[in-house]
Amino acid sequence: MIEFDRVSFSYGNRFVLNDLSFSVHEDERVAILGGSGDGKTTILKLIIGLLRPDSGKILIDGEDITEKTEDELRDIRIKFSMVFQDGALFDSLSVKENVAFPLREYTKMSEEEIDRKVRELLRRVGLEEAIGYMPEELSGGMHRRVAIMRSMAAFQPKMFLYDEATTGLDPVSADVICKLILDISEQGGGFIIVTHKVFDAFKLAERFMFLKSGTIIFDGDKKKMLHSTIPEIQIFLRELNWS
Amino acid sequence: MKKKAKELISDLQDFYLLSYHGLMGVVRRPFYFKDLIEQMDYAGSGSFFIILLISLFIGMALSLQLSAELSRLGMKMYTGKIVGISIIREIGPVLTALVFAGRVGSGIASELGSMVLGHQVDTLRVFGVDPVKKLVTPRILSALIMLPVLTIIGDCVSLFGAYYIAVFVSHQSGTFFWSSIRDILIYENVLAGSIKPFIFGSLIACISCYMGLSTKGGAIGLRRTTTRAVVASFIAIIVADFILTRVLLYVLGFSV
Ligand SMILES: Nc1ncnc2c1ncn2[C@@H]1O[C@H](COP(=O)(O)OP(=O)(O)OP(=O)(O)O)[C@@H](O)[C@H]1O
Ligand SMILES: [Mg+2]
Numbered sequence: 310m311i312e313f314d315r316v317s318f319s320y321g322n323r324f325v326l327n328d329l330s331f332s333v334h335e336d337e338r339v340a341i342l343g344g345s346g347d348g349k350t351t352i353l354k355l356i357i358g359l360l361r362p363d364s365g366k367i368l369i370d371g372e373d374i375t376e377k378t379e380d381e382l383r384d385i386r387i388k389f390s391m392v393f394q395d396g397a398l399f400d401s402l403s404v405k406e407n408v409a410f411p412l413r414e415y416t417k418m419s420e421e422e423i424d425r426k427v428r429e430l431l432r433r434v435g436l437e438e439a440i441g442y443m444p445e446e447l448s449g450g451m452h453r454r455v456a457i458m459r460s461m462a463a464f465q466p467k468m469f470l471y472d473e474a475t476t477g478l479d480p481v482s483a484d485v486i487c488k489l490i491l492d493i494s495e496q497g498g499g500f501i502i503v504t505h506k507v508f509d510a511f512k513l514a515e516r517f518m519f520l521k522s523g524t525i526i527f528d529g530d531k532k533k534m535l536h537s538t539i540p541e542i543q544i545f546l547r548e549l550n551w552s
Numbered sequence: 553m554k555k556k557a558k559e560l561i562s563d564l565q566d567f568y569l570l571s572y573h574g575l576m577g578v579v580r581r582p583f584y585f586k587d588l589i590e591q592m593d594y595a596g597s598g599s600f601f602i603i604l605l606i607s608l609f610i611g612m613a614l615s616l617q618l619s620a621e622l623s624r625l626g627m628k629m630y631t632g633k634i635v636g637i638s639i640i641r642e643i644g645p646v647l648t649a650l651v652f653a654g655r656v657g658s659g660i661a662s663e664l665g666s667m668v669l670g671h672q673v674d675t676l677r678v679f680g681v682d683p684v685k686k687l688v689t690p691r692i693l694s695a696l697i698m699l700p701v702l703t704i705i706g707d708c709v710s711l712f713g714a715y716y717i718a719v720f721v722s723h724q725s726g727t728f729f730w731s732s733i734r735d736i737l738i739y740e741n742v743l744a745g746s747i748k749p750f751i752f753g754s755l756i757a758c759i760s761c762y763m764g765l766s767t768k769g770g771a772i773g774l775r776r777t778t779t780r781a782v783v784a785s786f787i788a789i790i791v792a793d794f795i796l797t798r799v800l801l802y803v804l805g806f807s808v
Binding site: 391398399415 | 590633666667670671674675677678679682684728
């Protein structure tokens with residue numbers, strides 16, 4: 310479903326991705342691992358057309374999205390559900406309005422239908438009583454759960470993109486998020502999760518890519534990764550021995 | 553050096569594009585009415601009392617200075633006229649705009665900046681919403697409405713302060729003071745004073761939105777954004793004021 314063909318990207322004169330090629334099928338569960346600043350978020354933004362590559366092609370369902378206008382990209386973006394780092398709820402809107410936001414943009418539901426749908430989504434993550442809260446009143450874990458529900462409120466995405474969904478959470482909240490991600494994916498749709506937490510990645514994914522200085526230095530399953538001799542991967546794997 | 557110049561030109565280009573699309577959003581659908589009301593509320597309630605306070609004191613100080621100087625020359629009766637012209641044509645619009653930039657412009661820049669850093673602007677785009685129409689247009693429009701209103705209020709308060717000093721401290725005739733103010737409220741002066749807030753308002757909003765949306769680099773970047781928005785707005789206001797004054801005096805047929 311997603312195909313990167315020799316993609317390079319830089320912010321101004323700072324190179325982030327270098328000649329990157331990979332493809333991901335829509336029912337795969339993928340984790341992209343890498344250190345801070347290695348361009349993980351950048352990859353997700355490229356997939357949904359928030360950024361344009363300097364060179365190379367990005368194909369979504371066989372369509373090249375690199376030359377599309379913002380309007381044409383709308384049709385591409387509804388194939389995905391994107392949850393940004395830290396959730397990115399709108400500070401100025403309540404939890405209800407945040408979840409209702411895509412419903413108002415994409416559907417013609419009445420106020421009652423929106424209210425019912427929002428409650429249903431929040432109930433699913435055990436947050437119905439937080440419906441009137443403002444984002445600043447939520448804990449980190451609640452914030453992510455609301456954001457995940459918002460990202461899939463208006464349409465059924467084919468694939469889910471999570472940017473650091475568990476980073477900065479305590480192990481219990483992180484586990485709740487992991488279960489939610491798996492639960493959503495079981496009802497259809499693979500995902501790409503970008504993270505630097507190997508422990509959570511192992512719980513979630515079946516395929517692992519390792520990003521280093523803008524290129525993929527590893528691509529394979531759990532077993533292959535555990536036996537990898539690449540020094541950076543071994544440093545990451547040390548986290549497992551501690552937890 | 554050459555690279556810096558190139559960067560500056562491309563920044564300016566981005567700034568013009570953003571301002572153009574932001575202004576064009578006024579006549580193109582969709583229109584976010586609720587956001588406009590929110591922004592007007594923020595702009596108005598945020599700076600109203602500061603503008604009242606500062607206008608009052610500037611009006612009083614100006615009146616005091618001129619009364620002192622003019623009474624030495626035996627021309628105290630001109631106080632009202634000179635104070636009135638300075639406030640309506642020059643000090644009122646500039647001062648209100650400076651306060652507005654410091655209070656509202658900085659708020660716009662830091663709010664948009666933290667929305668960029670928190671990926672909220674990206675989220676808008678993912679949901680198919682044009683951030684320029686949703687965020688920039690309401691802010692420009694609210695500045696275009698609120699700054700002129702605040703300027704008029706500020707002018708009135710300044711004149712009142714000037715009147716107070718002239719009558720109760722400098723012992724001039726109150727009726728004569730007001731009649732000289734009425735004399736200067738001719739169409740040339742009022743026009744010269746009321747075009748300025750529209751230009752200043754759009755400059756402040758465009759600069760602050762541009763700075764906010766181009767924020768990068770975490771908390772330090774946010775600090776830089778806010779400072780830059782205020783400094784750039786101040787410079788733009790002062791320079792634009794000079795150019796506008798020059799043009800308006802020429803157009804309205806005053807000889808310097
Ligand atoms: N808007 C921007 N302008 C300039 N440089 C940027 C911008 N956004 C990101 N970068 C730089 O690009 C590089 C890759 O950024 P990216 O956000 O993709 O990293 P990441 O792997 O997601 O890191 P993290 O784990 O910290 O989220 C970083 O070095 C970052 O400093
Ligand atoms: Mg990131």
